[in-house]
Amino acid sequence: MIGYVLRRLMSICVTFFVVSVLLFVMMHAIPGGPFDAVEMPLDDAVKAKIMARYGLDQPLYVQYLKYMWGVLHFDFGIPYQSPGETVLELLGRAWIPSLVLGGAGVLIGAPLGIALGLVAALHRNSWVDYVASVISTLGLTVPVFVTSMLLILVFAVWLNWLPASGWGEPKKWILPIVAYAAIPMATYARYTRSAMLDTLNKPFVTVLRAKGLPERKIIFQHVLRNSAIPMVTVFLPMFIGTATGSIFVEAMFRVPGLGAYFVSSIETRDYPLEMALVLMITVMFCLAYFLADIAYALLNPRIRLGGRSSK
Amino acid sequence: MTQESSAIKSAKPIESIDNMLAPRNPMYYAWRRFIANRAAIASGSVLSLIILMAILAPLITPTSYEEQKFLTENLAFPSASHWFGVDDLGRDFYTRIVYGARISLSIGFVAAAFSVVIGLPLGAVAGYYGGTADWLIMRIIEIFSVVPPLLAALLLAALAGGGFGNIVLIAALFGWVQVCLLVRGQVMAFRNREFIRASQALGASPLFVIFRHLIPNSISPVIVGFVQAIPLAMMLEAGLSFLGVGIAPPTPSWGQMINIGINFMFFYWHLALFPTMALAVTVLTTTLFGDGLRDALDPTLKG
Numbered sequence: 001m002i003g004y005v006l007r008r009l010m011s012i013c014v015t016f017f018v019v020s021v022l023l024f025v026m027m028h029a030i031p032g033g034p035f036d037a038v039e040m041p042l043d044d045a046v047k048a049k050i051m052a053r054y055g056l057d058q059p060l061y062v063q064y065l066k067y068m069w070g071v072l073h074f075d076f077g078i079p080y081q082s083p084g085e086t087v088l089e090l091l092g093r094a095w096i097p098s099l100v101l102g103g104a105g106v107l108i109g110a111p112l113g114i115a116l117g118l119v120a121a122l123h124r125n126s127w128v129d130y131v132a133s134v135i136s137t138l139g140l141t142v143p144v145f146v147t148s149m150l151l152i153l154v155f156a157v158w159l160n161w162l163p164a165s166g167w168g169e170p171k172k173w174i175l176p177i178v179a180y181a182a183i184p185m186a187t188y189a190r191y192t193r194s195a196m197l198d199t200l201n202k203p204f205v206t207v208l209r210a211k212g213l214p215e216r217k218i219i220f221q222h223v224l225r226n227s228a229i230p231m232v233t234v235f236l237p238m239f240i241g242t243a244t245g246s247i248f249v250e251a252m253f254r255v256p257g258l259g260a261y262f263v264s265s266i267e268t269r270d271y272p273l274e275m276a277l278v279l280m281i282t283v284m285f286c287l288a289y290f291l292a293d294i295a296y297a298l299l300n301p302r303i304r305l306g307g308r309s310s311k
Numbered sequence: 312m313t314q315e316s317s318a319i320k321s322a323k324p325i326e327s328i329d330n331m332l333a334p335r336n337p338m339y340y341a342w343r344r345f346i347a348n349r350a351a352i353a354s355g356s357v358l359s360l361i362i363l364m365a366i367l368a369p370l371i372t373p374t375s376y377e378e379q380k381f382l383t384e385n386l387a388f389p390s391a392s393h394w395f396g397v398d399d400l401g402r403d404f405y406t407r408i409v410y411g412a413r414i415s416l417s418i419g420f421v422a423a424a425f426s427v428v429i430g431l432p433l434g435a436v437a438g439y440y441g442g443t444a445d446w447l448i449m450r451i452i453e454i455f456s457v458v459p460p461l462l463a464a465l466l467l468a469a470l471a472g473g474g475f476g477n478i479v480l481i482a483a484l485f486g487w488v489q490v491c492l493l494v495r496g497q498v499m500a501f502r503n504r505e506f507i508r509a510s511q512a513l514g515a516s517p518l519f520v521i522f523r524h525l526i527p528n529s530i531s532p533v534i535v536g537f538v539q540a541i542p543l544a545m546m547l548e549a550g551l552s553f554l555g556v557g558i559a560p561p562t563p564s565w566g567q568m569i570n571i572g573i574n575f576m577f578f579y580w581h582l583a584l585f586p587t588m589a590l591a592v593t594v595l596t597t598t599l600f601g602d603g604l605r606d607a608l609d610p611t612l613k614g
Contacts, residue, residue: 011450011453014450015450015453015454015457018454019454019457019458023466026466026467026470027466029470030466030469030470137595137598137599138595140598141542141594141595141598141599142591142594142595143546143549143550143590143591143594145549145550145553145566145569146569146587146590146591146594149569149572149573149576149583149584149587150587150591152576152583153576153580153583153584153587157576157577157580158580164577241459247461247550247554248550248553251553251554252573262461262462262465263465263554266465266466266469267469274466277462278458278459278462278463278466281458281459281462282457282458282459285456285457285458285459286457289456289457
């Protein structure tokens with residue numbers, strides 16, 4: 001187990017390194033620099049001075065090494081588009097809306113999905129099952145900006161019940177949270193249903209029924225528990241994926257979260273911010289998958305971790 | 312009652328297998344399973360209709376997609392003469408939606424084809440050789456699984472520029488992973504079968520075994536991977552065009568139209584609604600069709 005953990009951590013470090021190099025090279029390969037302006041271009045001398053100030057005049061590998069040295073000390077540099085703060089401060093500020101909305105979306109969507117999948121599995125082939133499968137299919141296939149657009153059109157434009165966009169008052173949070181909740185709900189409904197049906201067919205359930213255990217106890221104490229393993233393991237990656245904000249949801253609902261910076265950091269060649277955003281998400285996904293695998297092994301003793309990192 | 316009868320109906324072909332003297336072609340059973348899947352049949356029909364509309368676009372639309380013929384009727388609501396209204400630049404919106412299907416579908420299909428071109432050989436090599444080759448390919452896939460595809464796609468689109476060809480390549484770059492994993496699984500399952508061993512014993516080279524035996528036996532996962540890559544590519548294209556780095560105007564793309572639609576949605580809702588619905592219906596039917604195909608071709612792949 002310890003060997004496995006160490007190997008996985010090593011592989012995360014390698015992934016981090018590869019992604020950082022690829023990203024750095026790709027980012028700098030994009031034509032144009034952060035201080036090139038089409039209208040009102042900077043004076044050459046001024047521009048050279050600014051470039052020197054940010055170390056952009058040095059060879060690429062020096063820039064890379066310097067940046068990574070900083071990253072190892074949790075110094076992610078200064079975003080060119082808002083030089084009054086550090087990248088970390090900017091991320092901390094912009095992440096809050098994404099975290100609140102996306103986090104709420106997962107925390108609301110996942111239990112709803114589990115409930116839906118549970119009911120669907122218990123009433124297989126009934127209308128509940130049918131509705132659940134329609135919801136989960138729609139949630140998993142329809143792109144999130146389509147969902148957002150329909151939510152805005154129906155609830156904000158036609159029914160005029162809720163504000164369409166913005167941040168600030170909680171009333172404005174409802175629609176984006178619903179938009180975020182769609183994917184976790186759909187995923188969990190599908191997982192729960194198939195895992196439950198799988199477990200319900202196991203012989204031990206028949207034994208429990210034969211010994212006269214009340215159906216309620218069978219479902220909640222045995223079947224649900226035994227089907228919970230995949231649900232636990234998908235939670236963390238899903239949470240990371242949602243709580244880092246979606247570019248589309250935030251663009252649709254005009255939320256001042258991380259989403260806008262993904263686009264603007266590329267558009268304005270804001271190298272430090274771009275690096276920090278992608279590396280941060282990459283590392284969080286790596287750790288999320290890693291923890292999910294560990295949790296999987298701890299919850300299911302039949303799984304033995306080993307070999308060359310599973311999956 | 313209806314459930315029972317449908318259960319019996321669907322059980323029929325399996326019963327008849329035992330009764331038959333000569334086994335039928337496996338495709339026969341795949342076909343029987345597929346036509347029993349009502350969702351797949353329905354979405355397949357809708358999808359063929361959309362494909363037909365895309366192919367026949369010039370015949371079924373009143374103008375060309377870039378002609379600003381109706382400037383006097385700017386932003387007109389849907390009516391008998393303009394089914395989906397007129398857009399902000401005086402163009403018939405129905406025409407633009409229909410031509411948008413061309414972009415979306417062609418990017419979906421071409422990108423899926425490229426995904427197979429990349430994923431199939433890599434999956435076959437990883438599955439057949441195992442060991443270092445497999446390890447290396449799996450590490451590459453691992454990197455693809457932790458980097459958010461949209462971010463990487465944005466970066467690539469900024470690097471290479473948008474446009475049809477680049478969007479297709481970017482979509483294929485993220486679409487091959489699934490094909491590769493499916494093929495790898497299939498090849499690994501077949502690698503140690505007797506007929507492979509026999510072929511190897513007769514002196515067949517690895518390349519011959521892969522092309523003559525393993526790839527033909529992976530045709531089901533390849534078809535499944537191909538069809539499942541289509542909606543992903545369409546969504547990626549729509550997403551990039553929505554963000555303004557995909558297909559450049561005046562070529563109509565649904566993602567681009569949705570982005571413009573946001574600005575008008577509070578009053579001219581038709582500019583937001585129709586591209587959204589077109590994208591949703593196309594992605595949904597393609598996915599359901601792909602799922603139906605997967606269940607029909609290889610029921611064990613169901614994940």
